[in-house]
Amino acid sequence: MSHAHDHLVRLLAWLAGFEAAERRVHSQNGEDGVLEHLFGFVGAGPKNYIEFGVMSGRETNTRHLRKAHGWRGLMMDGGYRDPSINLQQEMINVSNVVSLFRKYGFAPETELDLLSVDTDCYDYWLTETVFSAGYRPRAIVNEVNAALTLAPPAKISVPPPDDPRAGGRSRCFGSSEADRLSSWFGGSVSAFSSLYQRYNYSMVYCESTGVNCFGVRDDLLRPSGSHGAHTPPVSSFLTDAMVYRPARYGPNCGGHPRPHAPARENAMRSRPFVDVAEQPKAAFPYVRAPAREPRKPGERYPTAQCAEGLRGNLCAGVSWA
Numbered sequence: 001m002s003h004a005h006d007h008l009v010r011l012l013a014w015l016a017g018f019e020a021a022e023r024r025v026h027s028q029n030g031e032d033g034v035l036e037h038l039f040g041f042v043g044a045g046p047k048n049y050i051e052f053g054v055m056s057g058r059e060t061n062t063r064h065l066r067k068a069h070g071w072r073g074l075m076m077d078g079g080y081r082d083p084s085i086n087l088q089q090e091m092i093n094v095s096n097v098v099s100l101f102r103k104y105g106f107a108p109e110t111e112l113d114l115l116s117v118d119t120d121c122y123d124y125w126l127t128e129t130v131f132s133a134g135y136r137p138r139a140i141v142n143e144v145n146a147a148l149t150l151a152p153p154a155k156i157s158v159p160p161p162d163d164p165r166a167g168g169r170s171r172c173f174g175s176s177e178a179d180r181l182s183s184w185f186g187g188s189v190s191a192f193s194s195l196y197q198r199y200n201y202s203m204v205y206c207e208s209t210g211v212n213c214f215g216v217r218d219d220l221l222r223p224s225g226s227h228g229a230h231t232p233p234v235s236s237f238l239t240d241a242m243v244y245r246p247a248r249y250g251p252n253c254g255g256h257p258r259p260h261a262p263a264r265e266n267a268m269r270s271r272p273f274v275d276v277a278e279q280p281k282a283a284f285p286y287v288r289a290p291a292r293e294p295r296k297p298g299e300r301y302p303t304a305q306c307a308e309g310l311r312g313n314l315c316a317g318v319s320w321a
């Protein structure tokens, strides 16, 4: 087996293994296990993170990494402060997010392992701002709005702050009952995955409640050596339809003040979402087995190598290897 082919087989098995890896220690859902699985393949650098929208810091994506794996980093939240865990009380918005990162020691060129964003509102625009400032964490976790399905227009988000299309609203959750129950927040899976692709990341997984999706820098998923640079990214074959999970908020709506799996139509009617920038997808020599055709794990095809465990089967053309 060539090195590149061997890498491909390991990559596919890793992608297919996320669901079984889900495990909750301090995270809201199975994110703790997902992150262990993710960094088990990708590897970590300085073992650091920035996470914002963490509330008291008790239920977060980074607490397990800190307590069990010795990671360190910065947490920020508008309503909470705890110096013992470097949780800083800051109101984050697109205008100040980069200066806040710098204020607490993270310049764009600082090596960063994990960025986790969950502010229930302008997450798409905050993430884009961080990317466009030059930050390139090895991996990223975004809360998505899974009530926004893959139906077109699929790449949508609440408008950026102060956008006239928001109808004068500056906050996602207001004080009225209608606002509290609104699903007008965040961005769709496709909005985030297209943002990732624009910055050379691939969305590799959304956990089973549909709430959090995970992106990884493409260079970390390529085989090393001369093959690497020419290897197409995971996003060229792992489609949004394969990673999207319908919203499955828990009994308390996963801590979010909104109804279970609110209909996209209602969300769309009540509040405006906007199409985010669309990036053309490059054509790569990957094939995907038809979803209905059962395949066996590891089964070989004349022209493809497949792995099971994702909806549909995941196959990659051997031309990669």
Ligand SMILES: *[C@@H]1O[C@H](CO)[C@@H](O)[C@H](O)[C@H]1NC(C)=O
Pocket (backbone or CB within 6 Å): 091, 092, 093, 094, 095, 096, 161, 162
């Ligand atoms: C962002 O936050 C800063 C500091 O709280 C504030 O001065 C600024 O007006 C905010 N900007 C927006 C667009 O909300």
Ligand SMILES: *[C@@H]1O[C@H](CO)[C@@H](O)[C@H](O)[C@H]1NC(C)=O
Pocket (backbone or CB within 6 Å): 198, 199, 200
């Ligand atoms: C993505 O990778 C390509 C190829 O290496 C590079 O030319 C481009 O600048 C990268 N894009 C971003 C936004 O970093």
